Amino acid sequence: MTHPDDHTEPPSEFALEVRAxxxxxxxxxVIDPAALDELIDAYEHRVGPRNGAHLVARAWTDPAFADALLDDATAAAASVGIGGLQGEHLVAVAxxxxxxxxxxxxxxxxxPWPVLGLPPAWYKxxxxRARAVADPRSVLAAFGTHLADDVEVQVWDSxxxxxxxxxPMRPAGTDGWSTGELETLVTRNSMIGVEPARSPQAAA
Amino acid sequence: MNGLHDVGGMHGLGRLVPDTGDEAVFGSRSQARVFALTIAAGALGRWSLDASRHARERLGAVDQLRLGYFERWLAGLTLQLRESGVVTADELASGNADGPAPEEVVARRLTAERAGRAVERGRRSDLEAASAPRFTPGQRVRVRPHATPGQTRAVRYAQGRFGEVRVHHGCHVFPDRNARGERVGEHLYGVAFDARELWGGSATGHTVHVDLWEPYLEEAP
Structure with missing residues (x-):
């Protein structure tokens, strides 16, 4: 659902209620406003999908890390300093x-907040939520993703x-790319599973 | 409870609107404040995460549909603050405090430093198991019909359905009791369901994995 933007004047009823x-x-x-600032800053600036992209790109370039990520994603993420609230028990699916x-x-x-940040509006x-479990291919189609008929779809309800x-799968045409370069192809949506990773052509 | 939050498989809920991935984390400053208020108030230790989910689910069918996502968070938080006695209905109505909260509540006020640590560390939900797991990977199970007005994570679409245990996740805090303030563990399993078992013969051939606690499950005959 959408909200009126409370930057406009006069403030919305919602904005007034929150302030009150x-x-x-x-x-x-019972509340320290500095703690609120800290929490907001964390998810606006520090914790986001770049963390997940780092894990994926690392897995693409380091088979041992890929195995570790699939075996115990919480531990593998922690080994590169990624983890925390709403990611205490991470599972990676390839x-x-x-x-x-x-x-x-x-x-x-x-x-999974520590690897993807906070969820986008559509995910919520x-x-x-209704269609992903019952008709996942139509959800993928809404994102422009069309799978071959023989691809097996696995849906994970959290x-x-x-x-x-x-x-996601490593895109073709990325041989020799560094982990840092590969990270730019790993979108948030690809780590939710609604899209593939970007191709080098799309990223150019 | 089998309320309007439990939407898996429902029709008529509107169009799915994808985005580009470039939008702001929060749609407005008010949304950001509600998010942070919910985390910070939760840190007071008066209620569990499952109780917060249940509070939002108890808002009522009309509000479930009418309110935006963070409006529901605000309404749920307000309900919990009042029910737990951190604030009174009079204080909420007037917007003015009749006095400070009890000392033991104020003592747990989240500081910026503790907030940063909470983000980095989180809190695990697995516990020591008191008994051996009843089910093993590969076993066929059925989800018990489970019409409770209380909190549950036994999604409606899987109740009464047959699936296969794929993984034992260990013993995890059981939401149905955690929402009532009892932090006890039950064995948790990843259970795979064939789409046709859930949605009928016309469903596409996919698999739905649902994490289900042992009390939700029984052996398939």
Missing amino acids: LESLLVEKG NTPEVHNLVVCTLCSCY SAPY TSEIRYLVT
Whole structure:
């Protein structure tokens, strides 16, 4: 669902309610606004899909790391300093020529924060959550992704505290690319599973 | 509870609108504040993450559909603050505090430093198991019908359906009881369901993996 942008004047009812609640909780002594600033800063500037892209690109260039990521993604991510809130139990699922993975949370909006940041609006939306489990190919089509008929689709519904990360396939034409160069091809959407990683042509 | 949050497989919920991946993390400053308020208030330790999910689910069908995502978070947080006694209904109505919160609540106020650590460390949800797991990978199971008004993660679309245990994730905090303030563990399994078992013969041939706790499951006959 969309919201009126509360940068406009006068402030929306939602903006006024939020301001009133924060001010009340500060007055009660239970909220420190500096902690709110810190949390917002973390997810706006430090924790986001670049972390996941780093893991995927590393897996593309380092077979031992790829194995470690599939074996225990929490430990593999921690080994390169990635982890934390809403990523305490990470599982990586690998796309192959035969299998395509898609992640959803039908009950709410569970999402692997340490590797992807906070979820986009569409991931939290009812239409995505409803359709991903019942008709995943139509969801992929909405993102312009069309799989061959013989590709097996695996959908992961995040009903527990296990958080899923899709490792997309390495695009063709990237032989000899460095991990840093490869990271630029690993989009957030490709790690949710709605798109493939970008091709070098698309990225150029 | 089998409310309007439990949307897996539902029709008529509108069009899926993809984005480019370049949009801002938060749609507005107010959304960002609600996100952070929810995390910071949770750190007071008065309720669990599962209780927060349940609070948002209890908002009622009309509000589930009418409110935006962070509006639901705000409504859920407000409900929890009132139910836990951190603030009173009068204080919420007037916007003014009648006095500070109890000392033991104020003592747990999240500082910026602790907030940064919480983001980096999180909190694991696996616990020591008190008993051996009842199911093993490869085993056929059925999800028990489970019509509780309380919190549950037994998605409606899988209830009564047959699946195959693929992985034992260990013993994890059980949401149904954690939402009531009882942090106890149950064995957690990744269970695979054939799409045709869930949606009928016309479904495309895909597999849906659902994480389900042992009390949700029974052996397939």
